[in-house]
Amino acid sequence: MMIQANPIVNQALDHPLLEEKGVELAIKRLDLVHPLVSGNKFFKLKYNLSDAKKNGIQSVLTFGGAYSNHIQATAAAANFYGLKSIGLIRGEETLPLNPTLEFAQSQGMKLEYVNRTDYRRKNEAEYLDELKEKFPNSFIIPEGGTNSLAIQGTSEILDEGDSKFKYIILSIGTGGTFCGILKSLQSHQKALGISSLKGSFINREVSDLIEKNQIRTEEEWTINSEYHFGGYAKYTQILIDFIWEFYESFGIALDPIYTGKMMYAVWDLIKKGHFPTGSKILAIHTGGIQGNLGFYERTNIKLPGLSA
Numbered sequence: 001m002m003i004q005a006n007p008i009v010n011q012a013l014d015h016p017l018l019e020e021k022g023v024e025l026a027i028k029r030l031d032l033v034h035p036l037v038s039g040n041k042f043f044k045l046k047y048n049l050s051d052a053k054k055n056g057i058q059s060v061l062t063f064g065g066a067y068s069n070h071i072q073a074t075a076a077a078a079n080f081y082g083l084k085s086i087g088l089i090r091g092e093e094t095l096p097l098n099p100t101l102e103f104a105q106s107q108g109m110k111l112e113y114v115n116r117t118d119y120r121r122k123n124e125a126e127y128l129d130e131l132k133e134k135f136p137n138s139f140i141i142p143e144g145g146t147n148s149l150a151i152q153g154t155s156e157i158l159d160e161g162d163s164k165f166k167y168i169i170l171s172i173g174t175g176g177t178f179c180g181i182l183k184s185l186q187s188h189q190k191a192l193g194i195s196s197l198k199g200s201f202i203n204r205e206v207s208d209l210i211e212k213n214q215i216r217t218e219e220e221w222t223i224n225s226e227y228h229f230g231g232y233a234k235y236t237q238i239l240i241d242f243i244w245e246f247y248e249s250f251g252i253a254l255d256p257i258y259t260g261k262m263m264y265a266v267w268d269l270i271k272k273g274h275f276p277t278g279s280k281i282l283a284i285h286t287g288g289i290q291g292n293l294g295f296y297e298r299t300n301i302k303l304p305g306l307s308a
């Protein structure tokens with residue numbers, strides 16, 4: 001039994017700017033891959049959960065912030081596989097639950113709150129051993145879901161039809177999805193990651209992931225860290241306006257944490273002439289729209305896709 005994906009479409013965009021610059025731009029709609037397990041998280045989780053199931057494991061345990069797409073997706077995917085799930089949530093419990101945690105709980109996820117000091121230990125062997133004792137027979141998936149099985153899953157995002165694109169662009173959090181893309185990249189293609197986090201440490205982390213997972217990369221890749229809009233989960237009015245304009249032009253909802261920043265970067269780089277005339281660009285919509293509802297509750301800023 002394997003969780004089923006909807007057929008994945010590349011939506012070609014039509015816009016005067018693209019015409020003026022002589023570039024082709026399409027969006028890979030991973031946001032539509034599954035009604036409950038959206039975007040890149042579908043690919044990151046599929047082998048983790050099918051493996052856990054095969055190995056007779058009864059529950060999965062993972063970590064995330066209170067609005068985490070990864071928590072939301074893990075809860076739904078575990079439920080699909082008939083696995084129990086435990087979510088260790090950073091910070092204190094706030095009631096009523098926000099829409100992300102409410103959903104996770106409705107999928108059967110047991111929520112446990114972890115203070116920020118302990119949460120920082122999430123990758124320490126000693127802490128993980130404590131968790132294994134406290135939650136026996138649980139499979140631990142790291143925060144954001146990045147591990148080798150996730151990279152195996154995300155290496156299936158690109159397919160043969162995508163070989164016509166020279167540039168593959170996607171958002172970066174932990175870099176797990178980016179590494180899956182690198183694994184499947186063809187030699188005439190370039191991958192460009194847009195980091196949602198401030199600072200260039202992500203280059204180092206991606207290099208480490210590449211080495212650990214023995215990904216061949218004669219192929220070219222770069223990470224742009226100039227479109228974080230103040231840092232992870234930070235935003236500006238310019239970003240919000242862009243998300244609305246993009247929705248009005250193309251009917252595609254974006255989120256303010258990842259895909260909004262990534263598309264803003266793509267648009268800005270096209271404007272600045274970064275891509276030579278004739279370039280074919282594929283931007284990957286990694287999902288994350290579930291977070292727009294919680295964003296609205298938190299900030300009172302409406303974004304597209306709220307009712308979806």
Ligand SMILES: *Cc1c(COP(=O)(O)O)cnc(C)c1O
Nearest residue numbers: 173174175176177258286287288
């Ligand atoms: C988690 C997430 C990312 C980041 O993926 P990584 O594999 O951690 O780099 C990007 N976009 C969306 C919408 C996400 O939910």
